Amino acid sequence: xxxxxxxxxxxxxxxxxxxxxxxxxxxxxxxxxxxxxxxxxxxxxxxxxxxxxxxxxxxxxxxxxxxxxxxxxxxxxxxxxxxxxxxxxxxxxxxxxxxxxxxxxxxxxxxxxxxxxxxxxxxxxxxxxxxxxxxxxxxxxxxxxxxxxxxxxxxxxxxxxxxxxxxxxxxxxxxxxxxxxxxxxxxxxxxxxxxxxxxxxxxxxxxxxxxxxxxxxxxxxxxxxxxxxxxxxxxxxxxxxxxxxxxxxxxxxxxxxxxxxxxxxxxxxxxxxxxxxxxxxxxxxxxxxxxxxxxxxxxxxxxxxxxxxxx
Amino acid sequence: xxxxxxxxxxxxxxxxxxxxxxxxxxxxxxxxxxxxxxxxxxxxxxxxxxxxxxxxxxxxxxxxxxxxxxxxxxxxxxxxxxxxxxxxxxxxxxxxxxxxxxxxxxxxxxxxxxxxxxxxxxxxxxxxxxxxxxxxxxxxxxxxxxxxxxxxxxxxxxxxxxxxxxxxxxxxxxxxxxxxxxxxxxxxxxxxxxxxxxxxxxxxxxxxxxxxxxxxxxxxxxxxxxxxxxxxxxxxxxxxxxxxxxxxx
Ligand SMILES: Cc1cc2nc3c(=O)[nH]c(=O)nc-3n(C[C@H](O)[C@H](O)[C@H](O)COP(=O)(O)OP(=O)(O)OC[C@H]3O[C@@H](n4cnc5c(N)ncnc54)[C@H](O)[C@@H]3O)c2cc1C
Ligand SMILES: Nc1ncnc2c1ncn2[C@@H]1O[C@H](COP(=O)(O)O)[C@@H](O)[C@H]1O
Numbered sequence: 001x002x003x004x005x006x007x008x009x010x011x012x013x014x015x016x017x018x019x020x021x022x023x024x025x026x027x028x029x030x031x032x033x034x035x036x037x038x039x040x041x042x043x044x045x046x047x048x049x050x051x052x053x054x055x056x057x058x059x060x061x062x063x064x065x066x067x068x069x070x071x072x073x074x075x076x077x078x079x080x081x082x083x084x085x086x087x088x089x090x091x092x093x094x095x096x097x098x099x100x101x102x103x104x105x106x107x108x109x110x111x112x113x114x115x116x117x118x119x120x121x122x123x124x125x126x127x128x129x130x131x132x133x134x135x136x137x138x139x140x141x142x143x144x145x146x147x148x149x150x151x152x153x154x155x156x157x158x159x160x161x162x163x164x165x166x167x168x169x170x171x172x173x174x175x176x177x178x179x180x181x182x183x184x185x186x187x188x189x190x191x192x193x194x195x196x197x198x199x200x201x202x203x204x205x206x207x208x209x210x211x212x213x214x215x216x217x218x219x220x221x222x223x224x225x226x227x228x229x230x231x232x233x234x235x236x237x238x239x240x241x242x243x244x245x246x247x248x249x250x251x252x253x254x255x256x257x258x259x260x261x262x263x264x265x266x267x268x269x270x271x272x273x274x275x276x277x278x279x280x281x282x283x284x285x286x287x288x289x290x291x292x293x294x295x296x297x298x299x300x301x302x303x304x305x306x307x308x309x310x311x
Numbered sequence: 312x313x314x315x316x317x318x319x320x321x322x323x324x325x326x327x328x329x330x331x332x333x334x335x336x337x338x339x340x341x342x343x344x345x346x347x348x349x350x351x352x353x354x355x356x357x358x359x360x361x362x363x364x365x366x367x368x369x370x371x372x373x374x375x376x377x378x379x380x381x382x383x384x385x386x387x388x389x390x391x392x393x394x395x396x397x398x399x400x401x402x403x404x405x406x407x408x409x410x411x412x413x414x415x416x417x418x419x420x421x422x423x424x425x426x427x428x429x430x431x432x433x434x435x436x437x438x439x440x441x442x443x444x445x446x447x448x449x450x451x452x453x454x455x456x457x458x459x460x461x462x463x464x465x466x467x468x469x470x471x472x473x474x475x476x477x478x479x480x481x482x483x484x485x486x487x488x489x490x491x492x493x494x495x496x497x498x499x500x501x502x503x504x505x506x507x508x509x510x511x512x513x514x515x516x517x518x519x520x521x522x523x524x525x526x527x528x529x530x531x532x533x534x535x536x537x538x539x540x541x542x543x544x545x546x547x548x549x550x551x552x553x554x555x556x557x558x559x560x
Contacts, residue, residue, distance in 0.1 A: 310550055
């Protein structure tokens with residue numbers, strides 16, 4: 001068994017989701033190669049080489065991979081897979097992983113197992129379906145198993161303790177059919193949503209974007225990340241990268257506080273594996289209370305200022 | 312310009328599905344079925360391109376048992392011009408879907424193929440990207456904005472860090488995110504008209520595809536239930552519980 005893991009990074013540092021994906025890889029086998037594909041990303045490769053479970057780092061450093069375009073990255077990984085005799089290819093189920101991995105699978109003519117939450121054996125995995133309302137156990141008979149990993153379901157491997165060799169990959173896959181135009185990335189001082197220990201999210205009940213300041217004030221006290229429901233995103237209160245749910249980000253912090261969120265199944269799909277859930281809602285029948293450890297039936301505009309002053 | 316839209320019949324998104332007692336699968340008997348919400352958005356986007364004079368024909372395709380014709384009729388009522396039903400007795404996995412769609416793409420030669428970003432039943436998020444690889448077409452996934460200019464399309468994508476814009480040479484693939492548009496409701500006269508719009512039926516054989524999958528479903532279980540918690544009276548009690556009982560503060 002030989003496993004290729006694709007690193008998620010921003011050309012400067014490894015994204016924590018990579019260490020969690022490596023944890024899933026380690027449960028499959030110990031011969032783990034980590035691919036760092038990017039542009040001017042030597043520092044990422046150096047960091048990757050220090051990760052104890054990584055046996056070998058492949059560094060594909062080229063402008064073609066600078067923005068992780070699926071056409072180029074997909075073709076590169078498929079090429080490496082064919083050359084390297086890998087039995088498994090894993091990537092985090094982030095928007096980047098979701099974008100290029102199915103291309104890898106199709107180029108290799110194999111299926112993909114998306115968003116696994118457990119490794120049962122080298123060929124059998126569990127994954128949520130129907131917005132997490134059912135958990136499927138699936139077995140892959142494909143010669144190369146292409147898998148994306150739900151990061152919140154695995155504990156990160158140690159970032160230190162290794163000294164893997166870094167080998168340069170010369171192959172360049174550069175499609176002229178797709179090009180990067182620009183990006184608008186949210187800059188925030190707060191912890192990243194999917195990695196935070198505490199998350200506080202607001203929904204339609206927040207009424208407008210300005211009121212999110214009330215949430216942020218509490219978040220600052222708790223060192224929390226701020227999330228949102230789809231309704232809050234759709235209404236334009238906050239940007240899309242804050243969305244938690246079936247079709248947004250999956251979070252599983254120690255503490256999740258849902259404020260003015262009703263608890264639609266699509267929202268629950270993204271947060272119900274949190275350790276402790278608090279719901280603040282003025283409607284005592286809101287479905288969110290069915291998953292909350294602590295429910296407070298009250299007006300959020302009273303609760304948030306009180307929380308801020310008492311924490 | 313021709314636009315091809317792939318639509319899937321799935322459980323209605325408001326329904327909370329239950330697992331069968333024998334754990335073989337979820338129970339879909341007598342459950343309300345609908346157009347996958349992301350596919351509805353895909354149809355809407357294509358119809359808008361036609362209304363803007365950018366597209367001249369919108370073709371919808373669905374793969375599965377006879378019942379998927381219901382969703383094809385819905386798409387026709389929403390404004391698609393004609394429909395293709397690729398008949399198969401069950402729902403194939405995403406790779407087979409992509410292979411069948413490739414066959415349809417070769418036959419129809421669309422400039423743009425729009426799919427949903429994910430089926431809300433399998434939550435796979437695969438078919439569009441796989442079709443891209445099989446047809447060597449570029450892709451703009453999780454689209455929240457699509458603008459066509461001569462020979463290319465600019466797609467703004469919802470990504471973890473915010474938004475990313477890519478430019479793709481046509482023919483290209485777009486998969487939809489929820490914010491791309493708000494689908495219209497079909498009006499009664501349009502539903503009546505849709506019954507007379509052309510619907511062609513093909514088989515996997517017609518498209519030269521053998522449907523198979525190496526991924527086996529062994530078991531389906533309900534998720535771990537969270538036990539219902541307690542209601543607290545006020546902010547002080549909440550903070551006290553979080554500190555002393557849950558020990559998360
Ligand atoms: C295909 C699909 C995918 C989806 N994916 C997602 C997803 O990933 N994430 C997601 O979140 N949603 C998703 N949705 C949307 C989802 O179905 C719900 O519409 C959404 O989660 C509702 O958001 P909300 O709870 O903020 O709004 P509402 O349902 O409108 O709830 C607002 C709540 O705020 C409470 N409230 C109002 N005022 C106050 C106040 N002053 N004080 C206290 N409480 C107050 C109300 O009692 C109510 O319970 C998806 C939908 C579809 C169709
Ligand atoms: N049986 C099907 N028939 C037509 N289109 C499909 C089918 N299955 C998937 N698709 C398309 O592929 C998208 C993504 O599906 P999936 O890979 O299953 O998440 C869907 O939103 C549809 O646009």
